[in-house]
Amino acid sequence: MTDNIKPKEATAIINSLIGGVVPKIGVQHITVGRSDEINAVVSALEDVKNGHSMVKFWIGDFGSGKSFMLHLLNTVALKQKFVVANADFTPDNRLYSTDGKGAALYAAIMDNVAIQTKPEGGALPTLMEKWIEQVIMKTSEENNIPLQNIRNAEYLPLIQTNIMKTINEITEVGGFDFGTVVVKYYEGYIKDEEQLRRNALKWLKGEYSTKTEAKRDLGVREIIDDLNYYDMLKNFCKLFVSMGYSGFMINLDEAINLYKISTSVMREKNYEKILTIYNDCFQGKISNLFINFAGTKEVLENERRGLFSYHALKSRLETNKFETAEMRDFAQPVIRLFPLSHNEIFVLLKKLKAIFDFNYKMTTNISDDDILAFMEEMFNKPGASEFLTPREVIRDFLNILNILRQNPDIDKARLFGDITISDERPDTVLMDSIEEL
Numbered sequence: 001m002t003d004n005i006k007p008k009e010a011t012a013i014i015n016s017l018i019g020g021v022v023p024k025i026g027v028q029h030i031t032v033g034r035s036d037e038i039n040a041v042v043s044a045l046e047d048v049k050n051g052h053s054m055v056k057f058w059i060g061d062f063g064s065g066k067s068f069m070l071h072l073l074n075t076v077a078l079k080q081k082f083v084v085a086n087a088d089f090t091p092d093n094r095l096y097s098t099d100g101k102g103a104a105l106y107a108a109i110m111d112n113v114a115i116q117t118k119p120e121g122g123a124l125p126t127l128m129e130k131w132i133e134q135v136i137m138k139t140s141e142e143n144n145i146p147l148q149n150i151r152n153a154e155y156l157p158l159i160q161t162n163i164m165k166t167i168n169e170i171t172e173v174g175g176f177d178f179g180t181v182v183v184k185y186y187e188g189y190i191k192d193e194e195q196l197r198r199n200a201l202k203w204l205k206g207e208y209s210t211k212t213e214a215k216r217d218l219g220v221r222e223i224i225d226d227l228n229y230y231d232m233l234k235n236f237c238k239l240f241v242s243m244g245y246s247g248f249m250i251n252l253d254e255a256i257n258l259y260k261i262s263t264s265v266m267r268e269k270n271y272e273k274i275l276t277i278y279n280d281c282f283q284g285k286i287s288n289l290f291i292n293f294a295g296t297k298e299v300l301e302n303e304r305r306g307l308f309s310y311h312a313l314k315s316r317l318e319t320n321k322f323e324t325a326e327m328r329d330f331a332q333p334v335i336r337l338f339p340l341s342h343n344e345i346f347v348l349l350k351k352l353k354a355i356f357d358f359n360y361k362m363t364t365n366i367s368d369d370d371i372l373a374f375m376e377e378m379f380n381k382p383g384a385s386e387f388l389t390p391r392e393v394i395r396d397f398l399n400i401l402n403i404l405r406q407n408p409d410i411d412k413a414r415l416f417g418d419i420t421i422s423d424e425r426p427d428t429v430l431m432d433s434i435e436e437l
Contacts, residue, residue: 004029005026005029005355005358006026007358007359008025008026009023009025009026009029010026010355010358010359011359012024012025012026013026013027013029013030013352013355013359014352014355014356014359014398017352017394017395017398018395018398018399018402020391020395021067022067022068022070022071023071024071024119024120024121025119025120027068027071027072027074027075028072028075029351029355030348030351030352030355031072032340032344032345032347032348032351033340033341033344033347034065034069034072036328036330037069037330037335037337038072038076039330040330040331040335041073041076041077042076042080044056044290045076045077045080045082045246045247045249045290046080048082048246048247048249048288048289048290049080049082049246049247049288051287051288052284052287052288053280053281053282053284053286053287053288053289053290054281054282054289054290054291055277055278055281055282055290055291055292055293055333056290056291056292056293056333056334056335057292057293057294057295057300057307057317057333057334057335058070058292058293058294058295058335058337059294059295059296059297059299059300059334059335059336059337060296060297060336060337060338060339061296061297061339061389062296062389064337064338064339064389064390065337065340065390066253066294066295066296066337067253067294069294069337070086070251070253070292070294071086073249073251073292074086074114074119074249074251075119077246077249077290078114078115078116078119079116080246081116081244081245081246082245082246082247082248082249082290083113083114083115083123083127083240083245083247083248083249084113084114084115084248084249084250084251085109085110085112085113085114085121085248085249085250085251086109086112086114086121086250086251086253087105087108087109087112087250087251087252087253088108088252088253088254088257089105089252089253089254089255089256089257089258090254090257091257091260092104093105093108093257094257094258094261094270095258095270095273095274095277096226096266096269096270096272096273097226098226099226100209100225100226101226102225102226102227102229103206103224103225103226103229105229105252106206106224106229106230106232106233107205107206107207109233109250110124110204110205110206110236111124111205113127115127115245124201124204124205125201127240127243128182128185128201128204129189130243131239131242131243132163132182132185132186132189134243135159135162135163135166136150136151136159138162139155139158139159139162143158151190156187156190159186159190160183160186163179163182163183163186164179164180164183166242167179167182167239170235170238170239170242171235171238172231172234172235173228173231173234173235174222174228174231174232174235175235177220177221177222178204178232178235180218180219180220181200181203181204181218181220182200182204184196184199184200184218184219185197185200185201185204188200199217199218200218203217203218203220203223203224204224206223206224206225206229206232208223208224209223210223211223230273230276230277233248233250233289234286234289236248237286237287237288237289238287238288240288241287241288246288247287247288247289247290248288248289248290249290249291249292250289250290250291250292251291251292251294252291252292252293252294253294254294254295255293255294255295255296255299256295256296256298256299258270258271258295258299259295259298259299259302259305259306267305267309268309268310271307271309271310271313272310274293274307274313275310275312275313275316277291278313278316278333295307300317300334316333317333317334319332319334319336320332339390340390342375342379345375345390345393346371346372346375348390348394349371349374349375349393349394349397350368350371352394352397352398352401353366353371353401356398356401356405360405362405364401364404364405365404365408365412366400366401366404366412370412371397373412373413373416374397374400374416375393377416377417378393378396400412400415400416403415
């Protein structure tokens with residue numbers, strides 16, 4: 001069970017799950033019961049790799065594994081040589097805004113850019129340097145200049161020209177400023193001027209708040225803001241593909257925070273942005289882009305506040321009427337995540353026990369029968385059928401393993417008996433009663 005796991009992955013899995021969050025790395029080692037969904041994603045990734053674009057909505061109850069699924073998508077996409085990025089919607093991050101919240105979402109996306117050699121994020125500098133090296137090599141070949149000489153100051157204008165030329169070929173909006181900043185990044189890279197390189201990276205990540213500051217530091221007229229950040233994401237998608245990557249996958253979690261926007265006008269503007277992205281991807285206006293949204297059933301279906309409140313989205317996102325629990329359609333835009341079965345949870349807990357033992361280099365005194373006894377205790381507690389989520393089962397199980405690791409003689413049955421069930425779901429049911437402002 002732990003043949004291919006790395007120590008770093010094991011530690012990330014145990015620490016993250018005890019903390020109630022999904023680990024950024026290693027999720028493939030704890031995947032159970034999602035083979036159909038994974039196969040569908042592999043097929044979709046192949047389409048995106050061939051130039052198509054796609055949007056998927058992962059819908060499930062709180063704790064059903066939506067965030068886990070997005071991280072699993074990352075792992076699958078990284079193996080297919082995609083650039084991936086994860087970001088959460090928050091009260092300060094959204095798709096449409098006039099006060100910086102759209103740019104904040106963009107900054108979160110770019111801060112979490114990952115590639116296979118840097119799966120935990122922060123890969124943008126690596127990608128920029130890789131792309132610049134490609135431009136340098138191409139310039140060297142085209143002009144018969146030895147590689148050992150091409151970085152000399154006398155050839156700086158030649159490299160700058162080729163950077164701008166390449167950027168102009170792959171961008172449609174904001175290409176001049178984008179190219180100018182990349183040129184500045186190259187200057188900092190080649191002249192070892194760390195501050196210039198840092199400033200250029202700050203601009204590319206959308207972290208400049210005023211045009212005055214950007215003009216002073218980099219000599220550009222524009223910054224990445226609420227109005228143009230989506231165009232910049234499309235520019236980066238084209239840049240990544242030009243470098244040889246399969247495409248750009250962006251995963252956006254916690255769509256409940258769009259549902260919670262109090263004013264109907266602002267909420268509709270965000271849903272309109274989702275519609276724009278949806279139409280761009282399915283009408284072929286952008287290539288090699290794969291965007292995933294994750295949210296609860298209310299986020300999708302509530303006709304007063306959810307995506308279905310926006311008629312143009314409802315008509316696109318309604319479930320295939322021929323789909324049943326036995327006959328699933330994973331090709332449609334909305335994929336519903338059903339809870340894991342008890343058998344699947346048992347397999348998951350066995351995997352976690354093996355990873356826990358591997359992480360701590362020990363054998364915890366808990367058998368398969370003990371795991372079944374733990375599950376029976378949990379699922380028979382009052383409120384379990386209504387409130388119990390896989391997240392709580394996993395966290396309680398790992399907490400018990402931690403107690404047993406440090407107190408090997410303790411009575412396991414007593415620990416199991418101390419389990420209580422609480423409602424961890426966010427209060428979305430009452431959202432409909434909030435007065436529209």
